[in-house]
Amino acid sequence: MKVRVNTDEKTLLVQQELTFQNSSPDTLKTIILNDWNHAFSSKSSALANRFSDEFVRAFHLANESDRGYTQINSVTDEKFQTIQWKRNEKAVDIVEITLNQPIPPYSSQKIMLTYLIKIPNNRFTKYGYDSNGKLYLKDWFLSPARYENRRFLLQSNENLNDKTNALANYSIEVEIPKNYYLASNLKTDKRDNHWLLTGKNYLDVELVVTPNEDFTNYSNEFIEVSSSLRSNRISDIQHALVIDKITRFTAEKIGKPVSKKILVSQEDYNREPYYGLNQLPAFLSPYPNELMFELMFLKTYLNNYLKANLQLNNRKEYWISDGIQIFLMMQYVSEFHPDLKMTGNLASFKILKSYNLINIDFNQQYNYLYMLMARKNLDQPLAESKENLVKFNEQISSKYRAGLSFNYLDNYLGNDIVAKSIQEFITNSAECPTSKYDLEYILKKNTKEDINWFFETVINTRKLIDFKFGNVKKTDENVTVTIKNKTQTNVPISFYGLKNDTVVFKKWITNVSTDTTFVVPRNGADKLTLNYFNEIPEYNLRNNWKSLKGFFYNNRPLKLNFFRDLEEPYYNQLFYVPEFEFNLYDGLAFGMNLNNKSLLNKPFNFSVTPFYSPNTQSLVGKASFSMDQLFRDEGSLYRIRYIMSASQFHYAPDARYTKISPTVQFLFRDKNLRRNKNEFIQMRQLFASRESSPFIVDINTEDYNLFNIKYGNIQSEGTKHFSFLSDLQVANSFGKVYTEIHYRKLFENNRQISLRFFAGTFLYRSTTSDFFSFGLDQPTDYMFEQPLLGRSETTGLYSQQYVYAEGGFKSKFDVRFANQWMTTTNATFNIWNWVQVYGDIGLFKNQYQSPRFVYDSGFHLNLVPDYFELFFPVYSSNGFAFNENNYDEKIRFVVTLSPQTLISLFTRKWF
Numbered sequence: 001m002k003v004r005v006n007t008d009e010k011t012l013l014v015q016q017e018l019t020f021q022n023s024s025p026d027t028l029k030t031i032i033l034n035d036w037n038h039a040f041s042s043k044s045s046a047l048a049n050r051f052s053d054e055f056v057r058a059f060h061l062a063n064e065s066d067r068g069y070t071q072i073n074s075v076t077d078e079k080f081q082t083i084q085w086k087r088n089e090k091a092v093d094i095v096e097i098t099l100n101q102p103i104p105p106y107s108s109q110k111i112m113l114t115y116l117i118k119i120p121n122n123r124f125t126k127y128g129y130d131s132n133g134k135l136y137l138k139d140w141f142l143s144p145a146r147y148e149n150r151r152f153l154l155q156s157n158e159n160l161n162d163k164t165n166a167l168a169n170y171s172i173e174v175e176i177p178k179n180y181y182l183a184s185n186l187k188t189d190k191r192d193n194h195w196l197l198t199g200k201n202y203l204d205v206e207l208v209v210t211p212n213e214d215f216t217n218y219s220n221e222f223i224e225v226s227s228s229l230r231s232n233r234i235s236d237i238q239h240a241l242v243i244d245k246i247t248r249f250t251a252e253k254i255g256k257p258v259s260k261k262i263l264v265s266q267e268d269y270n271r272e273p274y275y276g277l278n279q280l281p282a283f284l285s286p287y288p289n290e291l292m293f294e295l296m297f298l299k300t301y302l303n304n305y306l307k308a309n310l311q312l313n314n315r316k317e318y319w320i321s322d323g324i325q326i327f328l329m330m331q332y333v334s335e336f337h338p339d340l341k342m343t344g345n346l347a348s349f350k351i352l353k354s355y356n357l358i359n360i361d362f363n364q365q366y367n368y369l370y371m372l373m374a375r376k377n378l379d380q381p382l383a384e385s386k387e388n389l390v391k392f393n394e395q396i397s398s399k400y401r402a403g404l405s406f407n408y409l410d411n412y413l414g415n416d417i418v419a420k421s422i423q424e425f426i427t428n429s430a431e432c433p434t435s436k437y438d439l440e441y442i443l444k445k446n447t448k449e450d451i452n453w454f455f456e457t458v459i460n461t462r463k464l465i466d467f468k469f470g471n472v473k474k475t476d477e478n479v480t481v482t483i484k485n486k487t488q489t490n491v492p493i494s495f496y497g498l499k500n501d502t503v504v505f506k507k508w509i510t511n512v513s514t515d516t517t518f519v520v521p522r523n524g525a526d527k528l529t530l531n532y533f534n535e536i537p538e539y540n541l542r543n544n545w546k547s548l549k550g551f552f553y554n555n556r557p558l559k560l561n562f563f564r565d566l567e568e569p570y571y572n573q574l575f576y577v578p579e580f581e582f583n584l585y586d587g588l589a590f591g592m593n594l595n596n597k598s599l600l601n602k603p604f605n606f607s608v609t610p611f612y613s614p615n616t617q618s619l620v621g622k623a624s625f626s627m628d629q630l631f632r633d634e635g636s637l638y639r640i641r642y643i644m645s646a647s648q649f650h651y652a653p654d655a656r657y658t659k660i661s662p663t664v665q666f667l668f669r670d671k672n673l674r675r676n677k678n679e680f681i682q683m684r685q686l687f688a689s690r691e692s693s694p695f696i697v698d699i700n701t702e703d704y705n706l707f708n709i710k711y712g713n714i715q716s717e718g719t720k721h722f723s724f725l726s727d728l729q730v731a732n733s734f735g736k737v738y739t740e741i742h743y744r745k746l747f748e749n750n751r752q753i754s755l756r757f758f759a760g761t762f763l764y765r766s767t768t769s770d771f772f773s774f775g776l777d778q779p780t781d782y783m784f785e786q787p788l789l790g791r792s793e794t795t796g797l798y799s800q801q802y803v804y805a806e807g808g809f810k811s812k813f814d815v816r817f818a819n820q821w822m823t824t825t826n827a828t829f830n831i832w833n834w835v836q837v838y839g840d841i842g843l844f845k846n847q848y849q850s851p852r853f854v855y856d857s858g859f860h861l862n863l864v865p866d867y868f869e870l871f872f873p874v875y876s877s878n879g880f881a882f883n884e885n886n887y888d889e890k891i892r893f894v895v896t897l898s899p900q901t902l903i904s905l906f907t908r909k910w911f
Contacts, residue, residue: 001141005176005209010129012117014141019110022103024147029102031111032094032152034165036139039093039157040068040120043748046091046156046387051124052719053674054391055908059124060719061750068120068128070142076112077101083111091156095142113142125159126271134214136267137207139163146313148433155315158387160394161271162314165203172197176209183208183215183226185263185308199261201430203308206263215265218243222251227264229297233289242294246301246332253328255423258430259308262301269300275396276342276365286344291337302328309426311433319382319402319459320439324422326403327410330363331419337362355561356568357599366400367537368566368600373397374464374539375601377630377638380673383460390673392910404537405458411535412492412508413447421446450510453491462632463489467530468543470515474522479548481528482517483509487539496532497525503532522548541569567598579609582897584790584798585650587615603628616654622647636679639667647784652792655693659784661686677715684708686783696792701771701782706731708783719746734772735763738806752836754828756808761821765847773817776807776824776842776854780817787896795889802871802892809840810892811856811876818844828860836860838871853877869894 004013022028039047043060051059059067075083077100088094103109119135122128127138144166145152153164174195176182182190185206186199197205208215214228218240225243251257274295285292306321307314314321333340340362341347352358360368373379373393380393382402389398410418421442428434428442440455457463466489470482483493490513497505497520504523509516530544538544559571567573579593591611596602605628610621624645631638643663651657663684670677687705690696707730714723721744728737738760746752760774771780781788786805790798802810807818808826824842831837839857846852856876862869871892873881881890 001170001172003172003174003207005135005174005180007133007135007177007180007209010119010135012119012137012140014113014115014117016113016115016142017110018113018142018144019108020103020144021108022105022147024150025105026150027102027104028147029099031097031099031103031147032145032154033097033142034139034145034155034163035070035087035093035095035142036157036163037068037093037117037120037141038070038087040124041070042092045093046158047093050158050387052717053676055718057718057746060746060748062121062124066121066123067118069118071116071118072142073114073116074112078110078112080112088154091154093157094145094154115142117141122267126267133211135207135209136265137209139204140207141205143204144168146311146433148313153313153315160315160386162318162386163204164312164314167201167203167311169200170198170202170205172205174207174209179211181210181213181215183210183228183263183265185226185259185261185304187261199259201258203311206265208263208265215263218247220244220247223247223257224261225264225301226261227297228266229264229269229293229300230266231289231293231296234293238290239293242290242297243301245336246294246298249332249335250302250305250328253331253419253423254324254426257305257309259305262304262308264297264300264304268304269296272299272303272395274299275369286346288345291340291344298329298332299325306426309430311429313433313435315386317436318386319398320436322399323382323402323406326366326399327406327418327422330366330403330407333362354559355565357566360566364534366404367534370397370401370404370537371539371600377632378673379462381460381462382458388672388674390910395910401537405454408458408536409443409451409454411494411533413449413451417446418443457489457491463487464539464632465489465491465493465536466539466543467493467512468540469528469530469546470517472528472546472548474548477522478519479522479525479528480517480519481546482515483512483530484515485512488513491536494531494533494535495520496529497523498527498529498532499524500526542567544569564597564599567600567602572596573598579611581611581620581649582789583649584793585615585653585655586611586613586620589613589620589649591621601628603630613650616650616656620649620656622649634671636668636671637666638669639665641665641667651690651784652693652695655691655696657691657784658689659686660688675715676717677713679713680711682708682710682712688782688784693792698769698771701767701769704731704733704782706783720744731772733767734765736760736765736772736774737763738774752828752830754826754836756804756826757824758806758808758826759821759823760806762819765819770817770819773819774806774822774844776816776818776822776844777802777809777812778816779803779805781805789895800889800892802869802894804866804894807840807842807844809842809854809856810838810858810871811840811873811878811881811890813854813877815846815852817846819847820845828862830862834862836862866894867896 002015020031039045042048048059075085075097077083081100083100084098086096088096117140120128122130122136127136129135139157146164146166155164170186174182174197176193178193182188182195184197186197189196215226218225218227225247230239302325306325310321312320342360342362342365343358346352347358378390379397380389382398386394406418424442425434425439428438443451464487466486468484468486470484473480490511492508492510493512495507495509496503504525507520526548528546528548531538556570556572559573561573561575563577564575565573573596575595575597577593579591581589589611591609593607593609595607597605606625608623610619613620624643627642629640646660648656648658661684663682666681668679685705685707690702692702710727712725723742725740738758741757744754771782779786781791786803789801793799807822807824822842822844824840826840828836828838838860841855843851843853854877856873858871858873860869860871873890881887
């Protein structure tokens, strides 16, 4: 290639001569080129859809100059005859070239291409151009897709950093402006402002053009490393020593690399950081500066090294490179930092010693972060294609599970069989494309043990591993032990005998598909444990030990912890957390929440929070108890929740309400977890009691109970949202049903429309109060489920709070309720960023009255959707809102004070 870089226009002009060697027995009439840079050109590409799935709107709202594209000017053969080409109809970043002359088996053909590349802004994927004039080029040029199993791999750019190219030799001449520097994973030779890059047997080429010389070269007898990953807190010598140490460790463990040069950049690390406490600001870092850099470089170097040296289908078999990476990182820490804790220096603070989170070893974090998703029932098989993984699994959990799986197999086989097999696998991959079947063959060749369970169960399924002790009988010489397999997952389990916490025997137990009983010599053991060193990624560690000292020794003592902690197997944990609630009548109520919710989900949870209400100088509070039943088969029903909740607060001055509600929820999801689609059926009984108040004029509404069944279907992402809700309520004095449909769409011209339809009717009604009627602009919320700050206010600031419910109007009318039926439509349309216009129309009927038609309109400031919004009425059935003196009283607002609700705004893209 000849490449001319225009740093001002952020473009590359490319002349490319591609010699395609057909190493297959097939005659090729077409070839496929990956043009992943062109994925940035469309708001409907797979890349754009990926951003939307993860609630990232920046790409869709970006200026055209921020997005990239590839403009192909010509494609010709050696005789300069035009070759026909087209983009894939379903994938804009895949180019299909129809050859003038087919390529016979084991022969080659040259193709000439000229094209212009517009580089995207780096804020989308960390790669591209930045505000400092730096250009980081990754997946930038037209590269041949790999041909295997008699077909080309068609894989679009989905921001997964997993392009599967064919192995190639490169010779590239790059022209860059004067006073700019260039770094690459190829060998570089500078000639004025021209750089000659060469390399044999490379899977990809990375270029970095920068106005500053950010990269430093390091080399030893194994590898040359060009790195911009640095720490300002350690010296150049320390950098060099760490890099030499890591490159030598890697060469020792998995052999000399095929690629003679590796590029390690800050951008690579920023894209896939070491998730955890080391992402804190430097002044809060729990690790020494040199160790922090060591961990950062280790992770990034191994990642880039494996991608450069493994010819895998990176989308289907990513777990191999991810697993090897984490496995080697675990070995590195065990070898060089065996006493390192997950929280680093924080483990030395005595005040924190009582927390399990503080005391666990560094390598234990991988198991806990995998288990975080398993306990949520959101883990996915390692064999699942990468584009189907939810973000947390793709970035963290599945990577860690893959590494834990290799570590599990390594502990089971021993004798460094896994490490030697990995080294052999990487060596073979240098010569030809490889797959999981090659790895399986090598592992089975190198051991006499049956390891079918590893691939068939650990890799290909999401089956959980959970063993526990059954009956244990002891004598002075022997122990008769029953091990129960709670999940029927037939994999080996490690069994230990301990004396004074020292291991006196270890045994691997196999074929424990059901309850298994066996006899072992006691060897003086006073305690039996399963999976003592957590070699196995097991679902529950709390049932893994049995004392031989006495009958009651297994009882776990109670342990109190402030805030949250990781689950600790040997204790029953009770957490206490300060909490506050605010409403007009109780004021800012402070309380103490007592719960058993560790950082990992549990089947049973309780939470009890008494509050002191300063306004009433009395106690109020809330409590909930829940039981989860998880379903891990392939059906859509994945969870049933049984909940008992109760609360007591004030709903008016010196008048409190008490609510008790037993609930059952059936939760459904799509088989493809990437689709943000959830369905639920909820059934609950509500028992409510309200103290009478002179401020409330409702008749016979102090005590009531009702049965409620609700169905919901929600599909939501960054650029579109659809929800359907149907609700039936049955009580002694009324029965009602309503349906609500909400649709929101962000169009390619950056205009957004939101439509909501509501329709409800009473089935029967014997009460004369409007307390249970449909609210046109505000529900009465007799089920106490809306976050209303002034629940009974009809005037003043608190009465202006708005919630999306029932009629959904923003203006108030003289008749605000409907006791027969109501139907409304609410619409908003943005005119600039978060400034929108809204309009509502509705038709409703009250008993003994004719149907009434109303409407309103105004401006909507959608500052943080669903969390902080303002509505400014302009015109309605009442006339122009500006014609009255009290306009400020007509403004409505949405506000959310719940920390848990606000946190979900940031976590929704991960799960």
